[in-house]
Amino acid sequence: MKKYISQATVDRLPLYFRTLQLAEEEGQMIISSEELGRQLDFTPEQVRKDLTSFGQFGRKGIGYIVAELKNHIGKILGLESKRRLAIVGVGHLGAALANYENFDSLGFETVAIFDVDERSVGYEINNIKIYDFKKMDSVVKHKRIDIGVIAVPEVHAQDAADALVEAGIKGIWNFAPVKLSVPESVELVNEDLTIGLSTLGYRLTQKEL
Protein backbone atom coordinates (compact mmCIF):
# COMPACT_ATOMS: atom_id res chain seq x y z
CA MET A 1 0.00 0.00 0.00
CA LYS A 2 1.57 3.21 -1.23
CA LYS A 3 0.36 6.44 0.34
CA TYR A 4 -0.22 9.32 -2.06
CA ILE A 5 2.10 12.24 -1.42
CA SER A 6 0.85 15.65 -2.48
CA GLN A 7 2.80 17.81 -4.87
CA ALA A 8 2.86 20.53 -2.22
CA THR A 9 4.67 18.18 0.15
CA VAL A 10 7.14 17.04 -2.52
CA ASP A 11 7.92 20.68 -3.32
CA ARG A 12 8.85 21.29 0.30
CA LEU A 13 11.25 18.34 0.55
CA PRO A 14 14.23 20.04 -1.10
CA LEU A 15 13.69 23.02 1.20
CA TYR A 16 13.80 20.82 4.28
CA PHE A 17 16.84 19.12 2.88
CA ARG A 18 18.72 22.35 2.37
CA THR A 19 17.81 23.67 5.80
CA LEU A 20 18.98 20.45 7.43
CA GLN A 21 22.18 20.61 5.45
CA LEU A 22 22.89 24.09 6.78
CA ALA A 23 22.04 23.04 10.32
CA GLU A 24 24.37 20.07 10.02
CA GLU A 25 27.19 22.27 8.75
CA GLU A 26 26.77 24.42 11.83
CA GLY A 27 27.13 21.39 14.03
CA GLN A 28 23.51 21.24 15.17
CA MET A 29 22.49 17.75 16.30
CA ILE A 30 18.77 18.05 16.99
CA ILE A 31 16.06 20.15 15.38
CA SER A 32 12.38 20.51 16.21
CA SER A 33 9.49 20.86 13.77
CA GLU A 34 9.05 24.28 15.28
CA GLU A 35 12.55 25.46 14.37
CA LEU A 36 12.56 23.82 10.96
CA GLY A 37 9.27 25.53 10.25
CA ARG A 38 10.47 28.90 11.47
CA GLN A 39 13.40 28.88 9.08
CA LEU A 40 11.17 28.22 6.10
CA ASP A 41 8.01 30.05 7.15
CA PHE A 42 5.95 26.91 7.57
CA THR A 43 3.92 25.95 10.62
CA PRO A 44 5.33 23.17 12.81
CA GLU A 45 2.20 21.12 12.12
CA GLN A 46 2.88 21.33 8.42
CA VAL A 47 6.44 20.15 8.90
CA ARG A 48 5.38 17.16 11.02
CA LYS A 49 2.61 16.26 8.61
CA ASP A 50 4.98 16.35 5.65
CA LEU A 51 7.61 14.26 7.37
CA THR A 52 5.27 11.60 8.73
CA SER A 53 3.90 10.94 5.27
CA PHE A 54 7.20 9.14 4.63
CA GLY A 55 7.63 7.48 8.02
CA GLN A 56 8.39 8.28 11.63
CA PHE A 57 11.68 10.07 11.81
CA GLY A 58 11.38 11.98 15.09
CA ARG A 59 11.67 11.30 18.81
CA LYS A 60 8.73 12.38 20.90
CA GLY A 61 9.70 14.99 23.44
CA ILE A 62 13.05 15.52 21.70
CA GLY A 63 12.77 16.46 18.04
CA TYR A 64 14.54 15.20 14.93
CA ILE A 65 18.16 14.16 14.68
CA VAL A 66 19.53 16.47 11.99
CA ALA A 67 21.88 14.04 10.22
CA GLU A 68 19.35 11.23 10.31
CA LEU A 69 16.48 13.29 8.96
CA LYS A 70 18.69 14.80 6.28
CA ASN A 71 19.68 11.35 5.09
CA HIS A 72 16.11 10.12 5.12
CA ILE A 73 14.92 13.02 2.98
CA GLY A 74 17.93 12.59 0.71
CA LYS A 75 16.93 9.00 0.17
CA ILE A 76 13.33 9.96 -0.58
CA LEU A 77 14.53 12.49 -3.13
CA GLY A 78 16.73 9.81 -4.65
CA LEU A 79 20.03 11.51 -3.91
CA GLU A 80 22.22 8.46 -3.46
CA SER A 81 22.36 7.85 -7.18
CA LYS A 82 23.34 10.91 -9.19
CA ARG A 83 21.00 11.89 -12.02
CA ARG A 84 22.70 12.88 -15.23
CA LEU A 85 21.40 15.96 -17.02
CA ALA A 86 21.78 17.23 -20.56
CA ILE A 87 21.06 20.83 -21.41
CA VAL A 88 19.58 21.51 -24.83
CA GLY A 89 20.37 24.98 -26.14
CA VAL A 90 23.45 27.00 -25.45
CA GLY A 91 21.91 30.45 -25.32
CA HIS A 92 22.23 32.66 -22.25
CA LEU A 93 19.87 30.52 -20.20
CA GLY A 94 21.55 27.26 -21.18
CA ALA A 95 24.92 28.71 -20.28
CA ALA A 96 23.59 29.98 -16.95
CA LEU A 97 22.17 26.55 -16.10
CA ALA A 98 25.42 24.86 -17.10
CA ASN A 99 27.17 27.09 -14.57
CA TYR A 100 24.60 26.72 -11.81
CA GLU A 101 26.30 25.13 -8.83
CA ASN A 102 23.32 24.40 -6.59
CA PHE A 103 22.16 21.35 -8.50
CA ASP A 104 25.12 19.34 -7.39
CA SER A 105 24.17 18.94 -3.74
CA LEU A 106 20.68 17.86 -4.79
CA GLY A 107 22.07 14.89 -6.69
CA PHE A 108 22.27 16.23 -10.23
CA GLU A 109 25.20 16.41 -12.59
CA THR A 110 25.21 18.09 -15.98
CA VAL A 111 27.17 15.89 -18.37
CA ALA A 112 26.34 17.22 -21.83
CA ILE A 113 25.08 20.24 -23.71
CA PHE A 114 23.45 20.05 -27.13
CA ASP A 115 23.14 22.75 -29.72
CA VAL A 116 22.22 23.01 -33.38
CA ASP A 117 24.78 25.72 -34.07
CA GLU A 118 27.81 23.88 -35.39
CA ARG A 119 30.11 26.75 -34.46
CA SER A 120 29.67 26.08 -30.75
CA VAL A 121 29.98 22.28 -31.04
CA GLY A 122 33.19 20.97 -29.52
CA TYR A 123 33.61 23.83 -27.07
CA GLU A 124 32.97 23.50 -23.37
CA ILE A 125 31.02 25.47 -20.81
CA ASN A 126 32.04 24.95 -17.22
CA ASN A 127 33.94 21.87 -18.38
CA ILE A 128 30.83 20.40 -19.98
CA LYS A 129 31.23 19.53 -23.63
CA ILE A 130 28.87 20.88 -26.29
CA TYR A 131 27.64 18.23 -28.73
CA ASP A 132 25.86 18.48 -32.03
CA PHE A 133 22.10 18.27 -31.61
CA LYS A 134 22.08 15.56 -34.27
CA LYS A 135 24.27 13.32 -32.12
CA MET A 136 21.82 13.37 -29.25
CA ASP A 137 20.76 9.78 -29.61
CA SER A 138 24.19 8.25 -29.20
CA VAL A 139 25.42 10.71 -26.57
CA VAL A 140 22.35 10.23 -24.38
CA LYS A 141 22.69 6.49 -24.55
CA HIS A 142 26.44 6.43 -24.11
CA LYS A 143 26.42 8.81 -21.14
CA ARG A 144 23.25 7.27 -19.69
CA ILE A 145 21.54 10.65 -19.40
CA ASP A 146 18.28 10.66 -17.40
CA ILE A 147 17.00 14.20 -17.72
CA GLY A 148 16.89 16.71 -20.55
CA VAL A 149 16.72 20.43 -19.83
CA ILE A 150 15.04 22.46 -22.55
CA ALA A 151 16.62 25.90 -22.84
CA VAL A 152 15.92 26.63 -26.49
CA PRO A 153 13.61 29.30 -27.97
CA GLU A 154 9.88 28.55 -27.81
CA VAL A 155 9.60 27.64 -31.45
CA HIS A 156 12.14 24.84 -31.11
CA ALA A 157 11.01 23.52 -27.75
CA GLN A 158 8.78 20.77 -29.11
CA ASP A 159 11.51 19.61 -31.50
CA ALA A 160 13.94 19.45 -28.60
CA ALA A 161 11.42 17.48 -26.56
CA ASP A 162 10.79 15.05 -29.42
CA ALA A 163 14.51 14.45 -29.88
CA LEU A 164 15.02 13.88 -26.16
CA VAL A 165 12.13 11.44 -25.99
CA GLU A 166 13.42 9.66 -29.07
CA ALA A 167 16.83 9.32 -27.44
CA GLY A 168 15.22 7.62 -24.45
CA ILE A 169 15.32 10.33 -21.82
CA LYS A 170 13.15 9.73 -18.71
CA GLY A 171 12.37 13.28 -17.63
CA ILE A 172 12.23 16.75 -19.12
CA TRP A 173 12.74 20.04 -17.35
CA ASN A 174 11.28 22.65 -19.65
CA PHE A 175 12.10 26.37 -19.52
CA ALA A 176 10.27 27.30 -22.74
CA PRO A 177 6.88 28.88 -22.04
CA VAL A 178 4.92 26.39 -24.12
CA LYS A 179 2.85 23.31 -23.37
CA LEU A 180 4.90 20.38 -24.63
CA SER A 181 3.48 17.08 -25.84
CA VAL A 182 5.39 14.12 -24.47
CA PRO A 183 4.44 10.48 -23.88
CA GLU A 184 2.87 9.59 -20.54
CA SER A 185 5.97 7.64 -19.64
CA VAL A 186 8.17 10.73 -19.67
CA GLU A 187 8.04 12.99 -16.61
CA LEU A 188 7.66 16.65 -17.48
CA VAL A 189 8.21 19.62 -15.21
CA ASN A 190 7.69 23.13 -16.53
CA GLU A 191 9.65 26.08 -15.23
CA ASP A 192 7.87 29.16 -16.44
CA LEU A 193 9.83 32.21 -15.37
CA THR A 194 7.15 34.64 -16.48
CA ILE A 195 4.64 33.45 -13.86
CA GLY A 196 6.56 34.67 -10.83
CA LEU A 197 7.31 38.01 -12.38
CA SER A 198 3.70 38.48 -13.45
CA THR A 199 2.55 37.73 -9.92
CA LEU A 200 4.82 40.46 -8.66
CA GLY A 201 3.50 42.92 -11.22
CA TYR A 202 -0.08 41.98 -10.38
CA ARG A 203 0.41 42.52 -6.67
CA LEU A 204 2.06 45.89 -7.16
CA THR A 205 -0.78 46.96 -9.42
CA GLN A 206 -3.40 45.88 -6.88
CA LYS A 207 -1.65 47.86 -4.17
CA GLU A 208 -1.66 51.00 -6.23
CA LEU A 209 -5.44 50.97 -6.70
Place this chain on the structure above:
Amino acid sequence: MKKYISQATVDRLPLYFRTLQLAEEEGQMIISSEELGRQLDFTPEQVRKDLTSFGQFGRKGIGYIVAELKNHIGKILGLESKRRLAIVGVGHLGAALANYENFDSLGFETVAIFDVDERSVGYEINNIKIYDFKKMDSVVKHKRIDIGVIAVPEVHAQDAADALVEAGIKGIWNFAPVKLSVPESVELVNEDLTIGLSTLGYRLTQKEL
Protein backbone atom coordinates in the same frame (compact mmCIF):
# COMPACT_ATOMS: atom_id res chain seq x y z
CA MET B 1 -16.02 45.21 -1.54
CA LYS B 2 -12.92 43.55 -2.96
CA LYS B 3 -13.13 39.84 -3.73
CA TYR B 4 -10.12 37.78 -2.73
CA ILE B 5 -8.34 36.24 -5.68
CA SER B 6 -6.42 33.04 -5.02
CA GLN B 7 -2.74 32.79 -5.83
CA ALA B 8 -3.55 29.81 -8.06
CA THR B 9 -5.80 32.01 -10.17
CA VAL B 10 -3.25 34.82 -10.36
CA ASP B 11 -0.61 32.34 -11.51
CA ARG B 12 -2.82 31.30 -14.41
CA LEU B 13 -3.46 34.83 -15.65
CA PRO B 14 -0.19 35.23 -17.56
CA LEU B 15 -0.82 31.86 -19.19
CA TYR B 16 -4.26 32.96 -20.37
CA PHE B 17 -2.74 36.18 -21.58
CA ARG B 18 -0.09 34.47 -23.65
CA THR B 19 -2.55 32.02 -25.15
CA LEU B 20 -4.87 34.85 -26.12
CA GLN B 21 -1.98 36.74 -27.61
CA LEU B 22 -1.12 33.78 -29.82
CA ALA B 23 -4.76 33.34 -30.82
CA GLU B 24 -4.97 37.02 -31.71
CA GLU B 25 -1.84 36.80 -33.82
CA GLU B 26 -3.43 33.99 -35.76
CA GLY B 27 -6.45 36.14 -36.44
CA GLN B 28 -8.85 34.26 -34.16
CA MET B 29 -11.76 36.44 -33.06
CA ILE B 30 -13.63 34.25 -30.58
CA ILE B 31 -12.44 31.66 -28.09
CA SER B 32 -14.40 29.42 -25.73
CA SER B 33 -13.44 28.43 -22.20
CA GLU B 34 -13.21 24.91 -23.59
CA GLU B 35 -10.57 25.80 -26.16
CA LEU B 36 -8.64 28.10 -23.87
CA GLY B 37 -8.57 25.29 -21.33
CA ARG B 38 -7.50 22.70 -23.84
CA GLN B 39 -4.46 24.70 -24.84
CA LEU B 40 -3.29 25.00 -21.27
CA ASP B 41 -4.51 21.71 -19.82
CA PHE B 42 -7.12 23.30 -17.59
CA THR B 43 -10.80 22.35 -17.40
CA PRO B 44 -13.25 24.79 -18.99
CA GLU B 45 -14.89 25.23 -15.58
CA GLN B 46 -11.59 26.34 -14.14
CA VAL B 47 -11.12 28.88 -16.90
CA ARG B 48 -14.59 30.33 -16.42
CA LYS B 49 -14.20 30.45 -12.67
CA ASP B 50 -10.88 32.26 -12.94
CA LEU B 51 -12.19 34.80 -15.41
CA THR B 52 -15.42 35.59 -13.60
CA SER B 53 -13.54 36.41 -10.44
CA PHE B 54 -12.57 39.64 -12.21
CA GLY B 55 -15.85 40.34 -13.97
CA GLN B 56 -18.05 39.07 -16.77
CA PHE B 57 -16.05 39.06 -19.96
CA GLY B 58 -17.86 36.46 -22.05
CA ARG B 59 -21.03 36.19 -24.14
CA LYS B 60 -23.34 33.33 -23.27
CA GLY B 61 -23.75 30.92 -26.12
CA ILE B 62 -20.82 32.51 -27.92
CA GLY B 63 -17.58 32.55 -25.95
CA TYR B 64 -15.01 35.25 -25.33
CA ILE B 65 -13.87 37.89 -27.79
CA VAL B 66 -10.13 37.28 -28.01
CA ALA B 67 -8.93 40.88 -28.24
CA GLU B 68 -11.31 42.06 -25.55
CA LEU B 69 -10.40 39.34 -23.08
CA LYS B 70 -6.72 39.80 -23.75
CA ASN B 71 -6.98 43.48 -22.96
CA HIS B 72 -8.97 42.84 -19.82
CA ILE B 73 -6.40 40.41 -18.48
CA GLY B 74 -3.64 42.78 -19.50
CA LYS B 75 -5.27 45.49 -17.45
CA ILE B 76 -5.65 43.18 -14.44
CA LEU B 77 -1.97 42.29 -14.67
CA GLY B 78 -1.13 45.97 -14.85
CA LEU B 79 0.35 45.88 -18.33
CA GLU B 80 -0.57 49.36 -19.50
CA SER B 81 2.15 50.93 -17.42
CA LYS B 82 5.54 49.32 -17.89
CA ARG B 83 7.34 48.14 -14.77
CA ARG B 84 11.02 48.94 -14.62
CA LEU B 85 13.35 46.21 -13.43
CA ALA B 86 16.90 46.25 -12.13
CA ILE B 87 18.96 43.10 -12.05
CA VAL B 88 21.43 42.73 -9.20
CA GLY B 89 24.40 40.54 -10.05
CA VAL B 90 26.00 39.99 -13.45
CA GLY B 91 26.83 36.34 -13.09
CA HIS B 92 25.57 33.86 -15.64
CA LEU B 93 22.03 34.02 -14.34
CA GLY B 94 21.95 37.82 -14.27
CA ALA B 95 23.24 37.92 -17.82
CA ALA B 96 20.66 35.37 -18.93
CA LEU B 97 17.84 37.37 -17.36
CA ALA B 98 19.13 40.59 -18.95
CA ASN B 99 18.83 38.84 -22.30
CA TYR B 100 15.47 37.22 -21.68
CA GLU B 101 13.03 38.55 -24.23
CA ASN B 102 9.73 37.20 -22.91
CA PHE B 103 9.40 39.75 -20.11
CA ASP B 104 8.75 42.54 -22.54
CA SER B 105 5.30 41.49 -23.68
CA LEU B 106 4.25 41.04 -20.05
CA GLY B 107 4.93 44.69 -19.34
CA PHE B 108 8.44 44.60 -17.91
CA GLU B 109 11.55 46.43 -18.98
CA THR B 110 15.02 45.90 -17.58
CA VAL B 111 16.67 49.31 -17.25
CA ALA B 112 19.70 48.72 -15.04
CA ILE B 113 22.10 46.09 -13.81
CA PHE B 114 24.08 46.38 -10.59
CA ASP B 115 27.27 44.63 -9.63
CA VAL B 116 29.94 44.94 -6.98
CA ASP B 117 32.75 44.02 -9.36
CA GLU B 118 34.15 47.33 -10.56
CA ARG B 119 35.64 45.73 -13.65
CA SER B 120 32.21 45.11 -15.15
CA VAL B 121 30.79 48.54 -14.23
CA GLY B 122 30.23 50.75 -17.26
CA TYR B 123 29.80 47.87 -19.68
CA GLU B 124 26.44 46.87 -21.11
CA ILE B 125 24.56 43.62 -21.49
CA ASN B 126 21.86 43.60 -24.14
CA ASN B 127 22.11 47.41 -24.18
CA ILE B 128 21.48 47.62 -20.45
CA LYS B 129 24.12 49.50 -18.53
CA ILE B 130 25.93 47.96 -15.58
CA TYR B 131 26.16 50.27 -12.55
CA ASP B 132 28.21 50.11 -9.41
CA PHE B 133 26.28 48.42 -6.60
CA LYS B 134 27.13 51.43 -4.40
CA LYS B 135 25.26 53.76 -6.73
CA MET B 136 22.04 51.82 -6.36
CA ASP B 137 20.24 54.45 -4.39
CA SER B 138 20.55 57.22 -6.92
CA VAL B 139 20.08 55.03 -9.99
CA VAL B 140 16.92 53.42 -8.62
CA LYS B 141 15.45 56.81 -7.81
CA HIS B 142 16.55 58.47 -11.01
CA LYS B 143 15.28 55.68 -13.26
CA ARG B 144 12.17 55.13 -11.11
CA ILE B 145 12.84 51.40 -10.82
CA ASP B 146 9.99 49.34 -9.34
CA ILE B 147 11.37 45.84 -9.08
CA GLY B 148 14.73 44.41 -8.11
CA VAL B 149 15.82 41.01 -9.37
CA ILE B 150 18.26 39.23 -7.08
CA ALA B 151 20.70 37.13 -9.10
CA VAL B 152 23.66 37.15 -6.73
CA PRO B 153 25.16 34.21 -4.80
CA GLU B 154 23.21 33.07 -1.74
CA VAL B 155 25.58 34.67 0.73
CA HIS B 156 25.02 38.12 -0.73
CA ALA B 157 21.29 37.83 -1.33
CA GLN B 158 20.21 39.46 1.93
CA ASP B 159 22.65 42.34 1.38
CA ALA B 160 21.23 42.86 -2.09
CA ALA B 161 17.71 42.80 -0.69
CA ASP B 162 18.61 45.31 2.01
CA ALA B 163 20.17 47.68 -0.51
CA LEU B 164 17.14 47.42 -2.81
CA VAL B 165 14.73 48.08 0.04
CA GLU B 166 16.87 51.00 1.18
CA ALA B 167 16.76 52.46 -2.33
CA GLY B 168 12.97 52.34 -2.24
CA ILE B 169 12.16 49.40 -4.48
CA LYS B 170 8.56 48.09 -4.30
CA GLY B 171 9.05 44.45 -5.22
CA ILE B 172 11.78 41.83 -5.21
CA TRP B 173 12.10 38.81 -7.46
CA ASN B 174 14.57 36.54 -5.73
CA PHE B 175 16.51 33.75 -7.44
CA ALA B 176 18.75 32.96 -4.48
CA PRO B 177 17.60 29.87 -2.59
CA VAL B 178 17.32 31.61 0.77
CA LYS B 179 14.49 33.06 2.81
CA LEU B 180 14.94 36.81 2.65
CA SER B 181 13.81 39.26 5.32
CA VAL B 182 12.11 42.29 3.84
CA PRO B 183 9.58 44.77 5.24
CA GLU B 184 5.89 43.90 4.90
CA SER B 185 5.50 46.77 2.47
CA VAL B 186 7.83 45.18 -0.08
CA GLU B 187 6.41 42.40 -2.27
CA LEU B 188 8.64 39.36 -2.48
CA VAL B 189 8.43 36.50 -4.94
CA ASN B 190 10.90 33.65 -4.73
CA GLU B 191 12.00 31.72 -7.78
CA ASP B 192 13.69 28.62 -6.50
CA LEU B 193 15.02 26.67 -9.46
CA THR B 194 15.99 23.68 -7.36
CA ILE B 195 12.37 22.81 -6.50
CA GLY B 196 11.30 21.86 -10.00
CA LEU B 197 14.37 19.80 -10.63
CA SER B 198 14.02 18.02 -7.29
CA THR B 199 10.43 17.19 -8.13
CA LEU B 200 11.59 15.59 -11.35
CA GLY B 201 14.25 13.58 -9.53
CA TYR B 202 11.73 12.48 -6.91
CA ARG B 203 9.23 11.27 -9.49
CA LEU B 204 11.84 9.31 -11.40
CA THR B 205 13.04 7.71 -8.18
CA GLN B 206 9.48 6.72 -7.23
CA LYS B 207 8.95 5.14 -10.62
CA GLU B 208 12.06 3.03 -10.31
CA LEU B 209 10.95 1.42 -7.05
Place this chain on the structure above:
DNA sequence: TAGATTGTTAATCGATTAACAATC
Protein backbone atom coordinates in the same frame (compact mmCIF):
# COMPACT_ATOMS: atom_id res chain seq x y z
C1' DT C 1 -36.53 27.46 -31.96
C1' DA C 2 -32.41 24.49 -31.02
C1' DG C 3 -27.70 24.45 -29.89
C1' DA C 4 -23.95 26.41 -27.63
C1' DT C 5 -21.66 28.38 -23.99
C1' DT C 6 -21.38 31.50 -20.16
C1' DG C 7 -21.82 32.68 -15.08
C1' DT C 8 -22.89 30.92 -10.65
C1' DT C 9 -24.31 27.90 -7.04
C1' DA C 10 -23.62 23.44 -4.91
C1' DA C 11 -20.82 19.31 -4.23
C1' DT C 12 -16.49 17.36 -3.91
C1' DC C 13 -11.95 16.98 -3.15
C1' DG C 14 -7.58 18.00 -1.05
C1' DA C 15 -4.51 20.54 1.82
C1' DT C 16 -3.65 23.02 6.05
C1' DT C 17 -4.40 23.86 10.85
C1' DA C 18 -5.91 22.57 15.48
C1' DA C 19 -6.14 19.47 19.15
C1' DC C 20 -4.42 16.01 21.87
C1' DA C 21 -2.82 11.38 23.22
C1' DA C 22 1.60 9.06 23.30
C1' DT C 23 6.07 9.09 25.05
C1' DC C 24 10.87 10.58 25.49
Place this chain on the structure above:
DNA sequence: TAGATTGTTAATCGATTAACAATC
Protein backbone atom coordinates in the same frame (compact mmCIF):
# COMPACT_ATOMS: atom_id res chain seq x y z
C1' DT D 1 7.52 13.38 37.72
C1' DA D 2 7.04 17.63 34.73
C1' DG D 3 8.04 19.59 30.36
C1' DA D 4 8.68 19.09 25.61
C1' DT D 5 7.65 17.54 21.29
C1' DT D 6 6.19 14.02 18.12
C1' DG D 7 2.56 11.47 15.35
C1' DT D 8 -2.19 11.24 14.23
C1' DT D 9 -7.02 12.15 14.14
C1' DA D 10 -10.51 15.66 13.62
C1' DA D 11 -11.89 20.28 12.12
C1' DT D 12 -11.35 23.85 9.03
C1' DC D 13 -10.33 26.09 5.12
C1' DG D 14 -9.80 26.74 0.22
C1' DA D 15 -9.64 25.27 -4.46
C1' DT D 16 -11.50 22.46 -8.14
C1' DT D 17 -15.20 20.16 -10.42
C1' DA D 18 -20.05 19.30 -11.44
C1' DA D 19 -24.50 20.84 -12.46
C1' DC D 20 -27.59 23.84 -14.38
C1' DA D 21 -30.21 28.15 -15.15
C1' DA D 22 -29.60 32.15 -18.07
C1' DT D 23 -29.19 33.75 -22.58
C1' DC D 24 -26.96 34.62 -27.03
